[in-house]
Amino acid sequence: MRRVLSAVAFVLLAACWTAAGQMRRSGEPLSLDTAVDDVTNDRIQRLKQWLNAVDRHEPGAHDDAVIDVGKWSNGELRGLWIDSYVLAQLMRNLRLSRFLLHSDDKRRTVDIRYTAWQIGRMRVFACAAAGTLARPDCAQLYIAAKNTDDDLVRLSEHAAAERSKSGDDNYLVRRGALLHADVAMLEPHGVVESFANRSLGAPTIGPQTWRIDISDGRELDVGLSALHWDLARLALDQVRPGASAKPAPERDAMVRAWYRATAAWMQYREDHDTLHLDRARTIFPDDPDILFLSGCQRESYAAPSIQAVTQTLTLPAGLTAGIGSDRAELRLAEGFFKRALAKQPDMGEAHLRFGRVLGLEGRHADAAAEIRQAMTLVTDTPLRYYGELFLGAEEEALGRLDEARDAFDRAAALFPSAQSPLIALSELAKRRGDRAGALAAIQRVFTLPPAGWEGRDDPWWSYHTAQARDAEALVDAVRAPFQREKP
């Protein structure tokens, strides 16, 4: 099968960055480990274009804003990642004048240096993005910059209107996140910078996310991924509830819904990004839905289609796939499902997948018990089908062959056009020495309708995406409050 399973997330360990804005103290020296990033005027122009794109983008629409931003190179996006962060600092404090970025290990610091003209422009942008261009201090900056930009005026009006409506100052960061998520979802990129020679260049400032495109258990391509998800996450890190003096995305319902929806969308597309759920759990460590999706992601990582690649992939020093052995991934999945169930004990689907994982770990009695519990909670027909299939497998592993046969029979009754329960019944009969029964069951497989419209359909084939079956609806629900043109 040549479907591309994309973006097993890679982390360039030396280049995970955090940022901090500071007031410059007169004469303060830079540390010996501090590098300097002299910002070009092109970057300021890019930031201006970005503000315009964020303001005019209709969430969910494949509009000009999505197309334009989708064309930007990773180098341009990396500059934007830095400058949009600085802009967010300035929106809170216009007097900031020094901006430092620290690598996650704190061993490297970069001083982001703007010229006086650039910082003047940035402050005007900050006023517009905060919806305060009419405020006296901002108006003074606007006039001093000799700026007569209708786009900035319109942005300020929109941001101010949003503040009046919602009571918080997050117009730019929320819409910025929605724009970059839409670019990632509506303008999907493959590898944007190929990684043909398998060597790393000098570390760059800002995030680097690598992706592997795989198919049929083979690596197709490895390279840098477009930074749109990184930019979206960075934007939402700046969300500040109305009553809060500093960013607190963990208290924001939209951020929670956005992570849940986008993580589900990634899983539905089998476009896995480990960092995305890592960040989601950092912000929402006890959210049962995010823990559940984390468990599903690790369950997928344990599958042969991914393991076959990660076990044979040779990566240069500094890169890690972040995917362990199948056993290690199953243990992680088990942990996430347990945590999800501790927070929400009636989450039937989590019981179901937890049971499957226990079975894969060889803990068949525990698995059967967990699946039975799931069956008391789930009503959805495909979930009940999975439950009967998994229960049959566990009963068979426990040597309870009659119970296994009954479970497979119930699965076959739930989805009469599915082949998996019939193949399971055939193998079970053969194992019992019932060759006639084995042949009869396999004969039923051969008489099923062919694949296609109203043809053979087996939910087992979509098990690794079934947990995200409502992804589109979740994404739509996140976008809806921000849409100006209601569908």
Place this chain on the structure above:
Amino acid sequence: MSARIAGLCVAVACCSASLSQQPAFSTKVEAVRVDVLVLENGRPVTGLTPADFDIADNGVPQQVDFVSFEQIPLNVVLALDMSDSVAGERLEQLRDAGGAVLEGLAKNDQAALVTFSNVVSLGAPLTADVAAARHALADAHGFGETSLVDGVYAAMMVGESDVGRALLIVFSDGLDTASWLHSDAVLESAKRSDVVAYSAAIGTVGATQFLRDLSAFTGGTLYKIETTKDLRATFLQILDEFRHRYLVSYTPQGVSKDGWHRLDVRVRNHKAAIKARPGYLAGRAP
């Protein structure tokens, strides 16, 4: 366990029961049969009789009842990967290779075609009407994911549906992504079957491990190939090798009825290389 067959004389005389005819099987007869390739200096040794074979079942010497060479018609089951990746030139070369096997069959031989993507399909049941299998092969095309393990199991069952001498030829170009059955379960089934599985596979070690094990347990061979350019020659080599195997039969004596039976096959007075399955599973699974 197909090592216990319903009377070898029936197998020799009549090999026409197809899957759709729902053949009945008996567990009364105790005969065990083993396909054996005997090579000396790389060439098949011919003219051997029961007296030339020594077979030990779990270390216990057995009396060989019957040896056949090129006398029993073949039941050839083609199990071909028809997932998305099998398209264009690869599909044409696969059809060509399958067609070559069908052309190479003798008058009383039978053929069947099983294809697998995520869907496991019986393109043609076991039949001496090779045209039916040829038409099914021409109609087959690639789509969807890969249920290699399920497909191999189904093809093995087709091979077992008839008391004839079954050769399974598997082709796959990718990793299993959609099977329900676990590979271990199908390998267990293979140990209970006297179908001999040969495979031609493109892929990584992970992708081909199952086929390597399948061939090892059934006495066949895995051909790891880089492209399908020479697939026709590979398939014909498989057919030719299988034709030059002896079918050796014995009735187990002095061994337990159930469990794993290790087989040790030797040929007297020859410094021959022997290829045969390493053993078989008998009785009901625990």
